Amino acid sequence: MFNAxxxxxxxxLAGKKISSTELTTEFxxxxxxxxxxxxxxxxxxxxxxxxxxxxxDGMIAAGKASPLTGIPIAQKDIFCAKGWLTxxxxxxxxxxxxxxxxxxxxxxxxxxxxxxxxxxxxEFAMGSSNETSYYGIVKNPWDIAAVPGGSSGGAACAVxxxxxxxxxxxxxxGSIRQPAALCGISGIKPTYGLVSRYGMIAFASSLDQGGPMxxxxxxxxxxxxxMVGFDARDSTSLQRDAEDYARDLQxxxxxxxxxxxxxxxxxxxxxxxxxxxxxxxxxxxxxxxQTVEISLPNASLAIPVYYVLAPAEASSNLSRFDGVRYGYRxxxxxxxADMYRKSRAQGFxxxxxxxxxxxxxVLSHGYYDAYYIKAQKLRRLxxxxxxxxxxxxxxxxxxxxxxxxxxxxxxxGDPIQMYLSDIYTSAANLTGMPAMxxxxxxxxxxxxxxxxxxGNYFKEAQMLNVAHQYQxxxxxxxxxxx
Amino acid sequence: xxxxxxxxxxxxxxxxxxxxxxxxxxxxTQLTGIFNLIESMQAVDTASVEPMSxxxxxxxxxREDRVSETVERERYQSIAPQVEAGLYLVPQVIE
Numbered sequence: 001m002f003n004a005x006x007x008x009x010x011x012x013l014a015g016k017k018i019s020s021t022e023l024t025t026e027f028x029x030x031x032x033x034x035x036x037x038x039x040x041x042x043x044x045x046x047x048x049x050x051x052x053x054x055x056x057d058g059m060i061a062a063g064k065a066s067p068l069t070g071i072p073i074a075q076k077d078i079f080c081a082k083g084w085l086t087x088x089x090x091x092x093x094x095x096x097x098x099x100x101x102x103x104x105x106x107x108x109x110x111x112x113x114x115x116x117x118x119x120x121x122x123e124f125a126m127g128s129s130n131e132t133s134y135y136g137i138v139k140n141p142w143d144i145a146a147v148p149g150g151s152s153g154g155a156a157c158a159v160x161x162x163x164x165x166x167x168x169x170x171x172x173x174g175s176i177r178q179p180a181a182l183c184g185i186s187g188i189k190p191t192y193g194l195v196s197r198y199g200m201i202a203f204a205s206s207l208d209q210g211g212p213m214x215x216x217x218x219x220x221x222x223x224x225x226x227m228v229g230f231d232a233r234d235s236t237s238l239q240r241d242a243e244d245y246a247r248d249l250q251x252x253x254x255x256x257x258x259x260x261x262x263x264x265x266x267x268x269x270x271x272x273x274x275x276x277x278x279x280x281x282x283x284x285x286x287x288x289x290q291t292v293e294i295s296l297p298n299a300s301l302a303i304p305v306y307y308v309l310a311p312a313e314a315s316s317n318l319s320r321f322d323g324v325r326y327g328y329r330x331x332x333x334x335x336x337a338d339m340y341r342k343s344r345a346q347g348f349x350x351x352x353x354x355x356x357x358x359x360x361x362v363l364s365h366g367y368y369d370a371y372y373i374k375a376q377k378l379r380r381l382x383x384x385x386x387x388x389x390x391x392x393x394x395x396x397x398x399x400x401x402x403x404x405x406x407x408x409x410x411x412x413g414d415p416i417q418m419y420l421s422d423i424y425t426s427a428a429n430l431t432g433m434p435a436m437x438x439x440x441x442x443x444x445x446x447x448x449x450x451x452x453x454x455g456n457y458f459k460e461a462q463m464l465n466v467a468h469q470y471q472x473x474x475x476x477x478x479x480x481x482x
Numbered sequence: 483x484x485x486x487x488x489x490x491x492x493x494x495x496x497x498x499x500x501x502x503x504x505x506x507x508x509x510x511t512q513l514t515g516i517f518n519l520i521e522s523m524q525a526v527d528t529a530s531v532e533p534m535s536x537x538x539x540x541x542x543x544x545r546e547d548r549v550s551e552t553v554e555r556e557r558y559q560s561i562a563p564q565v566e567a568g569l570y571l572v573p574q575v576i577e
Contacts, residue, residue, distance in 0.1 A: 099557050192537040206536050232545070238538065304520045315497060322498070324570055329563035336573045337498070345500035353499055354512060357490070360497040361513075374523050376533030381526070383534060416515050432537020 001026060002162040003480060006071060006219045009165060013060055013070045020060070020070030024053035024114050027072045031117065031163050034482065037144070040157040042077050042135045043085045044117040052114040059112045067222050069112030074164035076155050077118040078125055079210070080199040081105045084115070088201045089123040089133040089151075092321050092328045092347035102199025103231040104168060104210050111226045116164050120154030123349045124318065125175055125203045127151050128421035131412045132351040139408070140183060141481040142447055146405035149179030149421075155213050156183035161482050166214040166223055170200060172207045173306050174400075174425025177437040180213055181400035181450020184439040186467065186477060187213040188220050191457050192432030193238035196231035204313035205236070207306075207429040216477050217438065217467035221246035224460060240458075248465040254288035256466065259393030263299035264424055270403045272443030277399055280440040280451050280470070284397075287469055294389040294396070298381045299427065305382065306426040307419060308362050308375035314352075315359025321347060354415065383431040390456050395466055399424055400437040400450035424452055434460050438467045439476040448476075485514055 001023070004012070012018045028046050035041050049072070056070035080086045080098035082105075087093045101109065108115070122132040130138040130153025138153040140146040141161040148157045152169030156179035159167050169176040171189035180187030188211050195210040202208060212223030224245040231237045258281070265274070281291055323329035323343030330342035348356070362371035389396060402423060411417045428435035434457070437450035451470075455463040471477050487503075490510050494501040501509070555568055564571040 095561070097561060099554070099561060193540075232543070235542065236536065236538065236540070238540070298526070301523060301526065304523045307516060308520055308523070319498075323563060324572055325558075326561045326563075333573065336575050338500075339573055340498040341500040344498055348499070354509065354516075356497050356499065357493050357509065358513065358516060361489075361493045364493070364496060370524075371520065373533050374528060376535055377528035377531040378523055378526060380531050380534035381528070383537075415512055416519055419516075419519070430537075 002030065003478070004165070005216060006068070006165060006214070006222050009071055010067050014065060020053040020056040020114060021050060023070065024049055024072050024116065027116055027164060034161055034163060038139050038141060038157050038161055039136050040120055040138055040154040040161065040163055041074070041117040042087055042089070042120050042154070045084065048083065049114055049116055056112045056114060066111050068108070068226055070114065071166070072114045072116035072164055073108055074116050074119050074155055074158045074167035075105065076152055076168050076170060077121055078170050078201045079105050079168060080201070081115060081118070084118060086118065087135065088125070089121040089135060090348065090352070091134040094134065094328060096327055100199060103196030103234065104200065104227055107226050107229060113226070119152070119158055119167060122151035122153065123352050124201070124314070125151040125170055125172055126314070126351050126355055128174070128178055128418050129406070129411065130154065130179070131408065132349055134349060137408060140405050140447070142184060143405070143445060145407055146447055147182065147408055149182035149405065151175040152213060153179045156180055156185055156187070159183070159185045159213050159215060160480065162480055166212060166219055168210060168227070169213045170208060170210045171429065172203050172310060173429050174422040176211050176213060177400050177425050177435060177450065177452060178421060180437040182405040182448060184448030184476070184479065185213060185215060186217055186220055186436065186438045187211065188224070188436035188460065188463070189428060189434060190224065190228060190460055191434045193236050194228045196229070196234045196237055198231050198233040202317040204310040205317060206313060207310060209429070216471055217464045218246065218249060220436070221249060221464045243461060245461050245464055248461045249468040251465050252288060253284065253466065253469050256289035256395065257393040258284060258289050258291045259294035259389055259396045260291050261294050261296045261299060261389070261396060261398055263296050264398035268402050268423065269399050270443070273399050273401070273403060273449050276441035276443060276449040277451060281397070283470060283474060287473065292393050294392055296385040296389060296427070298378065298385050301378050302382060302427040302430060303419060303423055305375045305378045305430060306422070307358065308371050309379065309430070311355040311359035312363050312372050313359070315356045315363065318352070318356055323347070351415070379430045382427055386427070386431050386433060395459070395463065396454040398452045400452040404443040404445065404447035404449060428454055433457055434463060436463055436467060438470065441476055485510055485517065
């Protein structure tokens, strides 16, 4: 049951071989046993999960089930869920019981899915190791000395350790794909604008995008079918016809042109990752695809540009946390300004403060043009590189991360080393293109390796097809550490 | 560009984050490193490039001017640090 695909679980629920209440109870038991070691969840609420499971059983009995009805989903603690503590990994929101549901949560609720708990994450999604969470570090279930990646580290850990059949994540610079790679699971960041940001606590609004994390591409397709959809409450939500993201899963890959950016297959990628990628690419060639070398000349600018734009947007977004209407307020202060200053100094952790300060600086008088506008111009050059590359290929592949999971504590004292963890992933956020990671083997210390698949805008169905075909002939995605 | 401790304190002040001398000094070291990384942007000529603020160039949607939300003050204020008579309480600002 813990290793079953979403389709298998759905069939078992529809065939009354198991009820959602039984399924949910089994996962809650497993969380109770294993979560103390991994710390993948910040909040588990058995009563609320089981109430949803009973409602799902009612829907199934009434013949009103859809593919995810009754299936437990772990929700990243960045999504506001009515009646649930929603912390975003921060002390600032340690008392925030959300009075409303995020658009994504609403869609899962309408589908009859069960919220199995809120997963741990880097504070306000700022981090690549899950070490900035106020609620403690998350461990990588493949090796508890290693980080799970971040910011969706709890979600990746939960899926890898089979504490939940699937999970949600969010991705601003790689926060779905990097932890998916380091924990040996599959995850996709859809095209910017497809998944509602309403009620998804904002980090960098022009880059943030929610997406699913699961065991396989097929599971991701079923999850995307629920998560994607227009939401008028998100000003950048796209109005498009509904798609079935599973429609192309079975297509053969004959003639597929895979672009390999020479800038990614260069210095910086460790030997074990390079070897696993080469083996995976051979598999793709056997499946009928061809590989072509492409170039993304401005690839090395993605990190500098990202670390101007994301903090700039964050400094503006996080100004709402002032201790007035919700969240943490300092216990003592002298006046209003002192209340703001103390509440924010005490409520935010070091990394969040650092990013707010970077953002405040690059937006301040005299520096705006040199940093913020400059970064926006380079953002366009990066997007143009990709547009050019797609004239020579259908899809782009490379490493998700330069190395396998690093050790806990290894980079937490060095922000720049930590930032470079996202060297391959942040470009897809800057351009808004969909990108995913799938497991393609193990490297040093037997830690997982991810293949990064970047698609052109709205090519999610094609990317899932490409990932699914690989998963039909390999078994990396079926492996679990527990 | 060289940042100073006073710059860090000024930025922290703009961001409404209390910071002591030691924190400011530590932050200075980190921000200097980060800005050195960011500085590599300046090597590229972007004179003729239009800034890109969003992934999709879509116009702001407009909606009909009609009521779409209801006021649920009590529910929303139930999680506030301090409220009284339907008002959020903050320290006195006007004498």
